[in-house]
Amino acid sequence: MTNPLGTRLDATFKGVELRSGVDGRLAVVVPREAIVPVLTFLKEDGYDYLQLISCVDWIDRGEFELVYLLSFYTEDEVGRDGGKQEVLLKATVPREQASAPTATGVFAIAEPHEREIHELYGIHFEGHPRLTPLFLDRDYEIPPFRKDFDTKQYVADVFDRVPPIDEEG
Amino acid sequence: MRELELYFGPQHLGMVGNFSITLKVEGDRILEATANPGYLHRGFEKLMEGRSWIKNFPMVCRINLVDPDHMEMIYAMGVEKLAGIEVPERAQFVRSIYLELARVSSHLFGLWAYANMLGFDTVSNWAMYHRDLVLDLFEELTGGRVYHIYVWPGGVRRDFPEGFTDRMVSTLHSIGGCVPDYDTTFFNNKLFSERARGVGVVSREEALAMGGVGQVIRATGMKYDVRKVDPYAAYDRVPWEVHTRDDGDAYSRICVVRDEMIESVHMIFNLIDAMPEGDVYNRVPNPLKWKIPAGEAYVRCESSRGELGLYLVSDGGEKPHRVHFRTPSYAHGLAILEKTLVGANIADVGNIMMSMYVVAPEIDR
C-alpha cells in the first residue's frame, strides 16, 4: 500500500499488517502486544481523538476482534482527503482467557469503553484502573454480548419464570 | 470536616433523566464523583443483531429519545454505505432540513431542562411550547410526534406535503420572533450569567484529551463540527457558520446552543431556497429478504449533542453482525463529567450536567 503512514508503521513495528480499509480509512492489524505502542505512535503522529473502542465476536474463528477507531480534531473545513485519514486499528484476542493490554495510559477516554467491553464481552484489560460493572445489575454466566448468549432463552428462563401475582389467593 | 458519600439520582429533582452519580463530599464541596449509568441499558446493540436490517429502524431511534432523528440518519447512512445505495439529490436536502428541525427541537428541549434547572420557569415553559410547535410540523410530515422513522435507506419515506414548507417557514419565523424575548429574559439576564458563568469549566486540553465533542469543545473556541469536517446530506451545498465561545463554562455552552439554533433556522431557509426538484427515494431490494454484502462501515454525523458515530459490521446475512454506536454523551457523561464535578458545589451538579447535555439513554443504550 502506498500510504505514507502505512509505510512508516511498517518500518517501525514488526508484524503489522496493512489492509485497505473501508472508504479511504487505513486499517491496521497488529498483534495484541503491539496495541499500546502503535496507539502511542499514532497519537504522536496527530491522531489525537480515539472515537471508539469496539469489539466484534467472530465465534466461528474462535476470537474477538478489538477495533480502535482513531481520528483527529481539526478546525479546517476539509473533507477526508485533506492529507490525513482516519485509522482503524484491529487486534484479535482468543475467546478463551480473553485479555488485552489497556489503552487508558494513552487515551483517557479508553477507560469507559474498556469497562464496557469488559462487562459485555468478558475481555480482561490488564492494568485497567477500575474494571467494575458499568451497566448491569445482574450477574450473567456468559457475558451478554457474546454470540453464544441467547437473549430469548435468557428471557424465558428468568423473566418469564416469575409468576404473576394471584390477587384472589 | 467529615467526608460523606452522597447518592445523587436517579430519583432526584436535580437530575433530569435516569442517571445517577455517586459523590464523595466534604461539606458542600465535591471531592470525587463516580458516574453510575445503566438504569436504561436495554442492550440495543445485542437486540439489533437479532433483527433484520429494516426492522432495526424502530429500534435505533429509541436510543436517544430527545433527538431520535439523527439516530435514524446515522443508521441509514451506515446501511447505505454497506449496501452501496445512492441517495437522490432532493432527498439529501430533505434530510438536511429534517435534521436541522430535529436539532432545533432537541435544543429547545435542552433549553427547557437547563432553564428549569436554573429556576427560569418562564423560559422553560416557552421553550417547551416552541418545541411543541416543531413537533406539530413533524407530526404533519411523518405521523409521529416523537419517533418519526422518516429517514430510510435510499432517501426519505415521502416528500414534503403540499404547503409544508410554507407552514414550516411561518412556524420558524414565529419561534425566531421570540429570540429577543429569550435574550432579555434569559441569555442577557444577569441572573443567568451569575448562575452559569465560571461553573463547570472544561479547558480545551481536557476536553480534547477525553474525547469531548459538540458544544463542550465548541464552547472552548474549537471550531469542530462534523457537518463541516466530514459533510454528509446537503450541508456542503449551502453557506453556514460554526459558532463558538471561548470560556468553556456552562454559560458558553448554553450560548453556543442558542447560536446554533438560530444558525439552524437560517440554514433551513437557505436549504429550502436551494432545494432541487426530483425523487426523494431510491427503491431498495425487498426489505424483508434483504441481504447486505459482508463488510464494515464507520459513519459519523453531528447530532444535536455532538459527534455521533456508528460502526457497523455485516457478515453477508439478513441481520447485522455487530452494531456499535459512539454517542456524544458517552464521553461527556462518563469521563468529562466525573472530572468537572471535582471541586464543584453539590448545587451545581445538575447545572453542569445539563449544560453538557448529557442524555442518559444515549450512554446506556
Next chain:
Amino acid sequence: MDRNQLMKWIKAPTKMAHKYSLNAVYFCTGCGVIEVPPTITSRWDAERFGVVPTATARQANLFLITGYVSVKTLRAIIRTYEQMPEPKYTVGFGSCTINGGMYWDSYNTINQLDKYIPIDGYIAGCMPRPEAIFVAVTHLWTLIDKDMADGYKRYRKNYAAYRANQEMILGEMEWPPIFQTEVATAITEREG
C-alpha cells in the same frame, strides 16, 4: 359544580381531594418521559387536571412509570414506590410496561411490570401522546371514585408474593420488607 359532584365532596372529602391533586413523582424511568415535559408545561398544562410533578416521593401520590424498566431501575422504582404514602396510584406508561414492548427479548428489561408492583392502569402505545395521559388521568378519577384504584391495598395484601417476585429478579435487596405479613393482614382487615 353540579349536585352530583357536591354530594361526592360531602360524602368523601378526602377521596375527592386525593383525586383532584395528583402529585406525580419526578422520576424519569424510561423514554416515555419525553412526553411528560410537554404535558406539564404551558401548552398541554396538566395542572388543569391537578397533576403536578413533585420533588420527593414522600409528597407524591401518583407514580407514572414511563416506559421500559431495566433491572437496575426496578430496584429504584420499588424503593420509590414503597416510600410514597398511601393512598398511592401507579400508571404504567407505554407498551413496554405491559408486556415488554419492543424490548420483549432484552436480557436487561423486565417484561411485565405488574408482577413486581401493583399497577392501577396502563396507557398503551409508544409514545402515548399528551392527550392519552389526560385520558388516563380522568379514567383514574373514575377508578378512585369507585374505589377500584386499589393497587396499594393489593400490595399490602399480597406483599409476600410481591416481595418474593422482586427478590427473584433483584436477588438480595438492601432494605428490609416494609410490611411484616401479619402487620399487613391486620391493616388490611382494619381498613379493608
